[in-house]
Amino acid sequence: DSGVTQTPKHLITATGQRVTLRCSPRSGDLSVYWYQQSLDQGLQFLIQYYNGEERAKGNILERFSAQQFPDLHSELNLSSLELGDSALYFCASSPQAAAETQYFGPGTRLLVL
Amino acid sequence: KNEVEQSPQNLTAQEGEFITINCSYSVGISALHWLQQHPGGGIVSLFMLSSGKKKHGRLIATINIQEKHSSLHITASHPRDSAVYICAVSRPGGSQGNLIFGKGTKLSVKP
Numbered sequence: 001d002s003g004v005t006q007t008p009k010h011l012i013t014a015t016g017q018r019v020t021l022r023c024s025p026r027s028g029d030l031s032v033y034w035y036q037q038s039l040d041q042g043l044q045f046l047i048q049y050y051n052g053e054e055r056a057k058g059n060i061l062e063r064f065s066a067q068q069f070p071d072l073h074s075e076l077n078l079s080s081l082e083l084g085d086s087a088l089y090f091c092a093s094s095p096q097a098a099a100e101t102q103y104f105g106p107g108t109r110l111l112v113l
Numbered sequence: 114k115n116e117v118e119q120s121p122q123n124l125t126a127q128e129g130e131f132i133t134i135n136c137s138y139s140v141g142i143s144a145l146h147w148l149q150q151h152p153g154g155g156i157v158s159l160f161m162l163s164s165g166k167k168k169h170g171r172l173i174a175t176i177n178i179q180e181k182h183s184s185l186h187i188t189a190s191h192p193r194d195s196a197v198y199i200c201a202v203s204r205p206g207g208s209q210g211n212l213i214f215g216k217g218t219k220l221s222v223k224p
Contacts, residue, residue, distance in 0.1 A: 002157070033211060043199065043214040056211045088154060101146075102212070104156040 003027065004093050004105035012111045018079040021108045025072055025093030031055070032074040033094075033102060034066055038087040049074055050097040081112045116140045119200050119215035126222050132187040134218045136200030139181065143205040146212060147174050147185050150197040159185070159198075190222045 003026035013019055025032050034046040036059075045058035049068035060066075063081075068074045078085060088109050092102040117138045126132050136145070147159040160167050160174040162183075167174050171190075176183040187194055197219050201212040 035212075042216045043201075043212075045211040045213070048211050058211055090156060092156075098143075100144075101158045101161050103158065104148075107154050107156075109154070 002103040002105065004091060004103050006089075006091050006105035006108050008108060009106065010109045010111075012113065013081060014113055015081055015083060017081050017112075018077065019081065019110065021076040021078070021089055021091075021110075023074045023076070023091030023093075023105055025074070025091075026103050029093035029095050029103070030072065031094045031097050032068055032072070033092045034060075034074070034076050035090040035092065036087050037090060037107075038084075043090075046076070048097070055097050078110070083112050086110055086112045114139065115215070116213050117200055117202055117215040119198075119218050121218060122216070123219045124221070126190050126220070128191060128222055128224050130190050130222075132190050132194075132220065132222075134185045134198050134200075134220070136183045136185070136215055137181060138183075138200075138202050140202065140213070141205055142202040144203045145176055145183050146201040146203070147183075148199040148201060150199060150217065152196065156199075187220075192222045192224050195221050 005024045007022045030051045033048045037043045046060040048056040066076045088107045090107045091105045094100045094102045120135045144163045146161050149157045171188045173186040197217040199217045200215040
């Protein structure tokens with residue numbers, strides 16, 4: 001158990017809908033990262049938050065947004081969903097914002113029908 | 114061309130064999146990570162290294178910064194080692210935290 005929790009575990013929704021994925025980092029970790037894993041693209045970095053502020057942005061679509069709250073949990077919002085958004089979404093956390101070991105949550109499996 | 118390349122893509126071994134998975138990268142890095150993804154999907158960080166060699170149990174990771182190459186070795190492999198092994202790198206500078214991933218090596222160890 002990494003100490004990182006993600007909810008929900010599974011999500012099935014329809015095209016055009018909006019969903020929110022939630023992540024709680026390990027106790028004491030200030031950085032939260034969001035990653036997308038699809039069959040064709042593999043793992044890709046989406047966005048990083050550090051202590052409530054956006055720190056780095058990767059291949060995140062404009063339809064996707066995220067935030068980190070004062071209690072350090074984070075939410076990833078996916079809107080106007082398309083079939084191609086079906087993927088595993090992982091959240092990871094680390095103590096700081098440096099090159100350090102990241103602790104991954106169990107992932108949210110999103111299926112868009 | 115991907116910034117992080119792994120080989121082989123797939124690997125089948127017999128229990129007890131010595132296994133090597135290779136990772137090459139084409140960008141400057143501040144650290145290299147080896148991750149293990151279980152058949153159920155969960156990801157565990159195995160190693161983070163920026164030079165030399167690290168060992169944990171039957172796993173050994175090495176990195177050659179000059180050659181931009183890293184290897185993950187598994188000694189006395191066991192069926193429970195069956196998983197996807199993913200190499201990832203942290204870039205230097207302000208976005209050190211975010212990882213760039215290789216496509217993974219799927220390892221299957223037969224009893």
